Amino acid sequence: MSFRITPLTDPETTSSARRLAWLAAAADGTPVGSAFLRLFTRPGQDHLAELDLQVHPAERRSGAGSRLLVAAVAAARADGRRSIVTQAPAGSPGAAFLSARGFRTVLTFTYTRLDLAGTDPDGLTALVDEPHPGYRLAAWDGMVPDEFAASYVASRRAMDDMPMGATDFGTVVWDLDRIRSAVAAVESRGDLLHTVVAVDASDGTVTGFTELVVPGDGKGDGLHYGTAVLPEHRGHALARWMKAASIRHARERHPELGGLLTDTADINPYMSRINEALGYEPTHQAYEFQLDL
Numbered sequence: 001m002s003f004r005i006t007p008l009t010d011p012e013t014t015s016s017a018r019r020l021a022w023l024a025a026a027a028d029g030t031p032v033g034s035a036f037l038r039l040f041t042r043p044g045q046d047h048l049a050e051l052d053l054q055v056h057p058a059e060r061r062s063g064a065g066s067r068l069l070v071a072a073v074a075a076a077r078a079d080g081r082r083s084i085v086t087q088a089p090a091g092s093p094g095a096a097f098l099s100a101r102g103f104r105t106v107l108t109f110t111y112t113r114l115d116l117a118g119t120d121p122d123g124l125t126a127l128v129d130e131p132h133p134g135y136r137l138a139a140w141d142g143m144v145p146d147e148f149a150a151s152y153v154a155s156r157r158a159m160d161d162m163p164m165g166a167t168d169f170g171t172v173v174w175d176l177d178r179i180r181s182a183v184a185a186v187e188s189r190g191d192l193l194h195t196v197v198a199v200d201a202s203d204g205t206v207t208g209f210t211e212l213v214v215p216g217d218g219k220g221d222g223l224h225y226g227t228a229v230l231p232e233h234r235g236h237a238l239a240r241w242m243k244a245a246s247i248r249h250a251r252e253r254h255p256e257l258g259g260l261l262t263d264t265a266d267i268n269p270y271m272s273r274i275n276e277a278l279g280y281e282p283t284h285q286a287y288e289f290q291l292d293l
Helices: 064-078 093-098 121-129 146-159 176-188 236-255 270-277
Strands: 005-008 018-028 031-040 049-054 083-089 104-115 136-141 194-200 206-214 219-228 259-267 279-293
Touching: 005 064, 018 064, 031 064, 064 083, 083 093, 093 279, 104 270, 136 236, 146 176, 146 194, 146 206, 146 219, 176 194, 194 236, 194 270, 206 236, 219 236, 219 270, 236 259, 236 270, 259 270
Parallel strands: 049 083, 219 259
Antiparallel strands: 005 018, 018 031, 031 049, 083 279, 104 259, 104 279, 136 194, 194 206, 206 219
């Protein structure tokens, strides 16, 4: 089948990345697939590109996906990228497509969901009220308050040793502008960002954080973003403490919310055990694929 691959202008440019886009169309102009290539631009990740390639199920195995992939890979090489990463559900046509075209599996993620209606409010309160000597909890909506801004930026290095297997992910360098951009991106979708942090009681600095994004109408499912604790403050059950507080907030603030979603790399058993203890149940698995250029 004959396809036309058309490069598109994608307006989604942020302070940390820009995107290229292509549309695959049949001879009669009917769209059959698309590809987006996110090019990270900040130091620490400017070697990396992230691919999102989709083909309509009825048009698979007809060459459209391969044509889109050729265009995206060529663009990544032309831009001097070292690696392309992408993700596909385990056992899916997308996973088979990527494996057949030189992508290798570098990580396995397990996706889980917490049914908020099935949580025990008294149990959550007991977890949140459990003493953690030397620490206290704080929380905010949207942008970090000025009193925590500097130490919150510094606490983001807690993600630097997140288990990533063989993924050539690089290092995400955070500053206040990047945090401001991330908050703005959530707000532009009409969603709500709630952050819970563990604070060192001795000096008021942030030692760990967990982020939760909830749909603006308070319905459907919320999505956990990052959860991490600085290495020098680990071993005090702070991650579970913060996450329990985040769950309790979701229950109380958004009574129509159905559940909370999260994903964890299989090589991160510590976070997997926390999620399991809090009642999260597996829904599916996905593979992180990487193509070395």
